[in-house]
Amino acid sequence: MTTHQEEAPASAEQLRDAMVRELIEVDAARSPHVVAAFRKVPRHLATPELDLATAYQTEFAAITKKDSDGVAISSVSAARIQAMQIEQADLRPGMRVLEIGSGGVNAAYLAEIVGPEGLVVTVDIDHDVTARAEKFLAETGYDQQVRVVTADGECGMAAHAPYDRVLVTVQAADIPPAWTEQLVDGGRIVVPLRMRGMTRTVALVRHGDQLLSDSVELCGFVPMQGAGENRVRLVLLHDAEGEEVGLRLDGHPEPDADGLRAALRSPSVKAWSGVTLAGDESSEHLDMWLTTALDNLPLLAATPAARERGLVASASPLGVPTLVDGDSFAYRTVRRTENPDRFELGAIGHGPQSQKVAERLVEEIQVWDREHRSDRARIEIHPTGAPDGQLPSGRVVDRPHTRVLITWP
Ligand SMILES: C[S@@+](CC[C@H](N)C(=O)[O-])C[C@H]1O[C@@H](n2cnc3c(N)ncnc32)[C@H](O)[C@@H]1O
Structure with a gap:
């Protein structure tokens, strides 16, 4: 008779290491500080209802809330998407970051990277979400560095502006004026922007009253609520x-x-x-x-x-x-x-x-x-008043606050 010894289940540290290796392999985590942050934050504590292995799957988004039609409206985003967006944000120690859409985990990664000299403000429209985020941040010791606010992110968060980075973690159809106004010139907004039904997380650099992309990546996010709600x-x-x-x-x-x-x-x-x-x-x-x-x-x-x-x-x-x-x-x-x-x-x-x-x-x-075939689309955000004749040729998507322009080389 043969006996099988049961293997001990992997620990959170082992699963986190495996997750980070995979994030590096798929090119989602590239910079040493992003890799270090993902190695450090115990993300499983944000989703106690999940088993450990699921909490550390790179592609798994843990849905934490649905609306009355069954549409997911809040989640802890998948680790790969979080890493990709944080790389797009090009963060450095000491920066001030505004996150729109909370969950706790992403704010903890941001706090790890900007360090004690920096600041992270995370805003969510849903009190249940900010309560969850606060609990996670307190449990993991990031509560001193992260301000959690319950509010509609449409207005940004003027009290702590200006920001070096605005990181949006909810699907947006437009760029409300507050996000640009509260961003330093040369700063970056990373946003899952929906253009003609297609959502891409776009890294936009502020040049005065215009925003120009330097990275556009495929993604999926839950839809915006509040004043900026605009569903397909x-x-x-x-x-x-x-x-x-x-x-x-x-x-x-x-x-x-x-x-x-x-x-x-x-x-x-x-x-x-x-x-x-x-x-x-x-x-x-x-x-x-x-x-x-x-x-x-x-x-x-x-x-x-x-x-x-x-x-x-x-x-x-x-x-x-x-x-x-x-x-x-x-x-x-x-x-x-x-x-x-x-x-x-x-x-x-x-x-x-x-x-x-x-x-x-x-x-x-x-x-x-x-x-x-080898080109990539570029996204430009212009003020609503920008006349057609002054825009480079491309596809214009007119939104209430901006003119989104898709151009190709
Ligand atoms: C994908 S979740 C955020 C994930 C989170 N950043 C994380 O740590 O993984 C998107 C969140 O955006 C929030 N949200 C939707 N509309 C919003 C708005 N207008 N202002 C602020 N938060 C909003 C939702 O309540 C939801 O919790």
Whole structure:
């Protein structure tokens, strides 16, 4: 008879070390001070309801609150996203940092990096969240360095301004004036900014009344509440017993919903581009190009049941870029190639103009491949009054407080 000795479960220190190794491997933690902070902060104490191993997974966001519709509205963000944003912030000891959206863990990382000469102010609109954050910061000894405030972050936090960095940890559709006004010239705002339905964490450097990006990364965050709330709108094209297909609109023209519903029920056509992606290659830059180049490109979201029924080729809760033209639409898709590591990009069209719309989307995929494959989008934030003629050419997203401009080299 053989006996198996049970392995002792990994300790928090061992799990933290493994997490940090992974963050370095995926290039999320790069600088020595970021690595040191992630090695030090006992993040598992912020989520006592989770088992230790889950608390230290690099991609795990612990949802701590949902709204009445079941939408997540608060979480302790995934370690990889936290590390990536902190790297984007380019922090140094002694800096003053404003964090919008609390949880405690990220504020502790910031406090570790800016040190005793620096200051961290973390603001959350939800009293339950600030109470959790305060408890974690007291338990871990960061309460002396971090001020926790319950307020709508739309107004920043003038009492402790100016800041060298503003780090936003909630999805924003706009940059409220207070964030820029309370930031030193040359300072940085890192913000998960939603542009035409697509959210990217953008590092923006202040140059007077303009903000210019020097880093844009894919991310997902819970939506902003309060005065700056601005959610995407879902227009359902099909809704039956869990089989949902809908268009997510973010300032896009009002669609011909009846026409598009009929289009979804009609047979589809496919068009292929000859452009391929590696299996592990993200389409995030292509998608930014498509949203820059095409006027009416909302996102088509679908449930797995809708895909199983054959209504759409892929199920994506956030949605895939979809070109809409009147009563027809075409969405981005991929197919396998003879090379098991590469997938060909194409479009699936529906409606009376299906072929034309699918070919138009494919044409723009080819333009990206020919002219922009190794480029990265740049984001500029201009005041609302900036006239079109004074802006560089690109896609302008008009928001209540700013004109967000997406440009390409
Ligand atoms: C992803 S969580 C923050 C994660 C956190 N920074 C951490 O340590 O991982 C986003 C938070 O933003 C908060 N929030 C939403 N709208 C806000 C607003 N207008 N002002 C301040 N906080 C807001 C939510 O209550 C939520 O707790």
